[in-house]
Amino acid sequence: MTNKLRAAIVGSTGYGGVELIRLLASHPLVEVTSVISSSSAGTPITEGYPHLTNIRTELLDDVNPQEIREKADVVFTATPAGIASKLAPQLLDAGLKVIDLSGDFRLQDTALYEEWYKKEPADKAYLEQAVYGMSEVYGDKVRGASFISNPGCYVTATVLGLVPALQAGWIDPSSIIIDAKSGVSGAGRGASLGTHYSELNENFKAYKLNKHQHIPEIEMVLSDAAGREVVTTFTTHLVPMTRGIMSTMYATVQGGRKAADFIDLYRSYYEGRPFVRVRGEGKWPMTKEVWGSNYCDIGFAVDERTGRVTVISVIDNLVKGAAGQAIQNLNLMMGWDETLGLQFVPVYP
């Protein structure tokens, strides 16, 4: 018998799921007791992931809420959009805590979800139970919650880079343009034409222009911070690298603030929040500097000629953008130190 919290992972054969397995393997208070697959139940997990040899040796479990309840106290759903909307209610009804990594419970407005995800939204009664897990912005709500909707990867890098300035009224909310780039693991493990080697290697492309499903989520958080409706231009690009997101954001500065002022403001906003690191003047973060870690690193430049600030924000999409943030949320839900199991240094070079 263990006295650790028992965790199950649905979607454990995907990139988000396997990253949860990697990170939770060194969490001091959590034990993964069920790794679940809708397509490969009964198969050893090492079949698809030999790197887990001697780390996890069990057969994959089926998706069965009652059986999951017998084995676990908390479930991570790392499944494509449209799955957790149906599954999470069953898991919650079975008495489990749930952390959903998909977009199914992030937008309270069901019409917005249908418009941007092109899927049937979750039942409103369950949507209303979901707490949006951007803990650096909504920390008090995350503490003690039972059902967390983990933010989108691009959204995390972007809003952590904009919320303090918007909340302080230092940038014009109507002037924001966001230019974001992601490594290919952001698209999941499934093979596709757009992500296979010869399409991606030595290439750099924009995609989903003005149609990306993270636009309404970004606008939701930014509007909240600004205290008025924020509409923004958000463009995503695919970069030929495995992990990492860089969000480059532009906005018109109000009140003549300089880069040093932004640095002071952000350091004060994120004081006591160990996973956001604000760089000094003239220092802009690279994706490699957060690779494999739960950090979000942010840097600034203010151009006095144009009156605009450029904010650079980087994360590892699979850690702070997905599995790491989900574990950070679990730590807060359980009333633990938010850094438990997440205190690793980025892999460099």
Ligand SMILES: NC(=O)C1=CN([C@@H]2O[C@H](COP(=O)(O)OP(=O)(O)OC[C@H]3O[C@@H](n4cnc5c(N)ncnc54)[C@H](OP(=O)(O)O)[C@@H]3O)[C@@H](O)[C@H]2O)C=CC1
């Ligand atoms: N990759 C990233 O950087 C990020 C991903 N996310 C989100 O996290 C979720 C998981 O992403 P990711 O791991 O990259 O995706 P993957 O495509 O790599 O994995 C998703 C997994 O979901 C499982 N699955 C598929 N259909 C079902 C089903 N009907 N019931 C139960 N499980 C199912 C599959 O495993 P099996 O066939 O074994 O069941 C699959 O391996 C997605 O919603 C994604 O948008 C969020 C932030 C960042």
Ligand SMILES: CC(=O)N[C@@H](CCC(=O)OP(=O)(O)O)C(=O)O
């Ligand atoms: C590189 C790449 O393709 N990235 C994905 C991120 C998907 C994701 O994380 O989707 P949800 O957060 O909505 O679940 C994309 O742009 O759609």
